[in-house]
Amino acid sequence: MAFTPPFERTECACLECIAFCHTMPSFLIPGDLFSIIDVLMTSGRITTRQGIFKFLRASKGAIVGDSATERRYRIETITPKLENNKCVFLTDDDRCSIHTVAPYGCRMFTAHMNPIEGARRSMWGLKQISITPAYEQLRQKLIADAGEAEPFTSKEDADANGAP
Numbered sequence: 001m002a003f004t005p006p007f008e009r010t011e012c013a014c015l016e017c018i019a020f021c022h023t024m025p026s027f028l029i030p031g032d033l034f035s036i037i038d039v040l041m042t043s044g045r046i047t048t049r050q051g052i053f054k055f056l057r058a059s060k061g062a063i064v065g066d067s068a069t070e071r072r073y074r075i076e077t078i079t080p081k082l083e084n085n086k087c088v089f090l091t092d093d094d095r096c097s098i099h100t101v102a103p104y105g106c107r108m109f110t111a112h113m114n115p116i117e118g119a120r121r122s123m124w125g126l127k128q129i130s131i132t133p134a135y136e137q138l139r140q141k142l143i144a145d146a147g148e149a150e151p152f153t154s155k156e157d158a159d160a161n162g163a164p
Contacts, residue, residue, distance in 0.1 A: 003031030003128055007121055009107050016111040018094050025087035026105025027059065027077035029125050030132040035101035043097075055088050057081045058142040062126055075126045078139055079103070104128075 020026065028036075033052065040046045040055070061076040080103065081088045089098045096102055104125045109118055129135050 003029055005029075005104065005108060005121075005124065007108055007124070010110045010113070012110040012112065013095075014111070020111065021087045021090045021094070021096070021106075022085060025080040025082065025089075026103055026109065027061070027079050027125065027129070028056075029104040029128040030135045031128075032101070032103050033078075033138070036098055036103070039098050039101050053142065053145055055081060056142055057146065058139045062122065064123070064126060075130050076136070076139060077105075077126075077129060078135070078142065079105070 036055075037046070037049050037052050040052065041049075046052060046054075056078050057080070059077045059079040061074050063072055063074050065072045087096075089096055089102075091097050096106070105122075108121050108125070113121075
């Protein structure tokens with residue numbers, strides 16, 4: 001199964017884009033995990049593949065809709081953890097320490113992107129997640145290890161939670 005995005009990587013380090021690193025680090029797709037593990041092992045930040053778990057969290061993900069059925073559902077995701085109100089991979093000078101292998105949701109979007117292009121990219125990434133059972137297994141391990149998942153913020157938010 002190929003997880004190579006059919007899009008060009010984006011590059012922006014303006015204050016508006018970096019603000020996302022402080023509030024909501026974006027989602028990984030299935031292929032991201034191995035690249036991030038390799039970079040963290042090479043840099044000595046982890047010594048085993050399981051060490052990646054201290055850097056990730058189970059996120060409530062995104063609500064998507066099926067226009068044919070008008071049904072809304074959630075695709076739950078994995079994101080970098082927030083630590084001291086910023087992405088665990090963000091350095092003190094607001095640079096990404098894993099920039100070369102940044103998660104899909106970080107490397108394929110900017111705050112300035114056309115909303116239609118952003119939705120197209122988002123749906124492609126979320127589809128990769130929804131067709132990969134091992135991704136949900138990893139998400140469940142993160143929940144079991146942490147004892148919780150990211151909380152829902154509203155009833156509507158919680159009602160959209162469900163399998164596609």
